[in-house]
Amino acid sequence: MTLLRGRAGAVTASLIGFLFFVEFVSGVLQGFYVPLIPDLVDYLGIKDADFNIFEGAQLLLSALVVPILAKLGDMYGHKRILLVSTVLTAGATWWLAFAGDFTSFLVAWTLQAFYVVWLPLEIALIFDKGRRSGRAASATRKAAGLLIVGLEAGAIAGALGSSAVFEAFGGPDALGSSVVPTLMVPAIAVTLVFFVILFGVPESEPLPGRSLDWIGFSILTIALLLITSGLTFLKFNDDAWWPWALIAVGILAFWPFVAFELRQKDPAIDIRVFRQANMWPVQLTAFLIGISLLGAQAPLATYAGTDKDALGYGLGLGSGTISVLIGIYLISMIVGALLFPLVSRSRTPRFALIVAAFLVAIGYLMFIPLHLETWQVFMNMVIAGLGSGALVGAMPAAAAAAAPRGQTGIASALTNTTKTIGGSFASSVFAIVLAIGAVQIAGATAGSLFGYYLVWGICGAGALVAAVLLFFVPKLAFADAEDPDPATASAEQVVAR
Structure with missing residues (x-):
């Protein structure tokens, strides 16, 4: 049975169902930790403002790795890279559950950013699957709408469920013993995502003979790193000039990037x-x-x-x-x-x-x-x-x-x-x-x-x-x-x- 088109090659209901679960868990990751922030601050022995560092680091890594992973998906198959990003996310989420100090929690929280590439890879995979039917664009729009439903539903479930789970394990009164089992819940969910993708999602058909433009991606990474780090530092140094300088240099770095990409046969990003x-x-x-x-x-x-x-x-x-x-x-x-x-x-x-x-x-x-x-x-x-x-x-x-x-x-x-x-x-x-x-x-x-x-x-x-x-x-x-x-x-x- 097909969801969007009654012919071979269409996007199937089962595919959307599996990817819906993936986005539901993505939403859980985005909503689960928010109600727990005050308790996590106490657990780690840090200040409230320090938690902004976690958020900034994760945003920084996601901005850097998402374009590269997506390009690798175009080259080697979107399902394959979806699995790789899920393994990295699962590892980081399990690490997060057992991280008991600021540094390890920061590293684990930052590495969790690999889940951000899930939705772009899913959209590309759905579009590739619907291409044979001639209805790829409309099928992708409908599927994307359902995936966002899963994402937001997961965010709501995560925000509501985390407090209930935390209280069930003892809550703030048993902070030392309640945080770890509570944070294991999203880790289990991400682990399940790996098997859902492995057994339920078909692979896309990448074009052969592709190559990864490492130089182009390196220039892009430097530019994004300068811009996003400058924006992060700006929050904590609003009266300093040098965060603005970092942002300006990052923007200027796109000039050689564009010039280089226009000369490449298989560029990191096709500027044309x-x-x-x-x-x-x-x-x-x-x-x-x-x-x-x-x-x-x-x-x-x-x-x-x-x-x-x-x-x-x-x-x-x-x-x-x-x-x-x-x-x-x-x-x-x-x-x-x-x-x-x-x-x-x-x-x-x-x-x-x-x-x-x-x-x-x-x-x-x-x-x-x-x-x-x-x-x-x-x-x-x-x-x-x-x-x-x-x-x-x-x-x-x-x-x-x-x-x-x-x-x-x-x-x-x-x-x-x-x-x-x-x-x-x-x-x-x-x-x-x-x-x-x-x-x-x-x-x-x-x-x-x-x-x-x-x-x-x-x-x-x-x-x-x-x-x-x-x-x-x-x-x-x-x-x-x-x-x-x-x-x-x-x-x-x-x-x-």
Whole structure:
């Protein structure tokens, strides 16, 4: 039985089911540790601020390794690299469970970043599987929506389940004996993922005669390392000039990278493809949406918890109600992910992308006039969540549809890398904006209202620019190929009938 097309070579329901489980576990990894952070801080004997180092290191490694692993997937098979990344993630997650000091926990947490490549590899694998049917683009969009449902459902389950598991093993009163068995739960889940992929997921068909452009990837790695490390250092040295210098040098490093790649027969990244009108707006959209998707969540949580009676703004919500807010936001992302392929089918994929970007813009810009009541914040988050959920799965799927055969993995992965850089940039800038406002106005840990205005305005403006950029995409881009022959139905032919 097939899920999306009743002919040989179609994407099957069983394949989507197996990959749904993989993304569910990915979501568990993203949500499981968050409620445990205060207890992990006590367990490791560190300060609250030190935990930001873990997050920054993991984001840094993911930005570096995801493009390389995705390219290896294009070369040797996406399932094979998916298995390799799962083994590395499982090893890091087991290590994390038994890490009892800051250094070992930092290394294990950082190495866990290999799971970030799962979704781009899955998108590429699904696109390759659907290529023979001539419905690769629409099949990938539908499958991507379901995978995002699995991702967000896993995040909700992880966030809710971790506290329950922790309490079942003794909780804070038995900190020394409860942390290890609690952290073994995600390790077991990732181990199961390996066997699900091994026995349930078919391999893609890589093009023969490929080579890995080590020089190109080395230049790219150096550039990304400079940019992401500069953004990380910026959070802790907001009054220093040298983090900005690192970022500037990293950006300038893309000049020799592009010049070198244009001369290569099999480049790390095919610049000619990324200059096409159906590709560069998608990659820039990923960066701009990353600003709100990855950078705005912490400011929103702190705003929701700010005491309105003391400062005149904020909601004064407790941790339980903030969790409900986050849960509603994640549910709205699930709805958005499910609606995207339906809107794409009734109109065009480009239209659905533009609508999703406008929803994110509207949701965050509405915070500026509407932020004093709890229902207003919930409403704004739902609107932004609908657009964000659609874009999370749509961007890698659109990039895969726009890429030629043999480059679907790297194209999908780069949407994740640009999204991560956008989120890192926003996180650093927002931390500086709110910290400066806190000193000048509140004299405490809460950010100023003007700082929050800037956060919401930047998020909304970024999404608005993304929506405008998507108008430059050809009207009928990302639709299905007309020819079902696998020899000719490449992604280069993904245009509407």
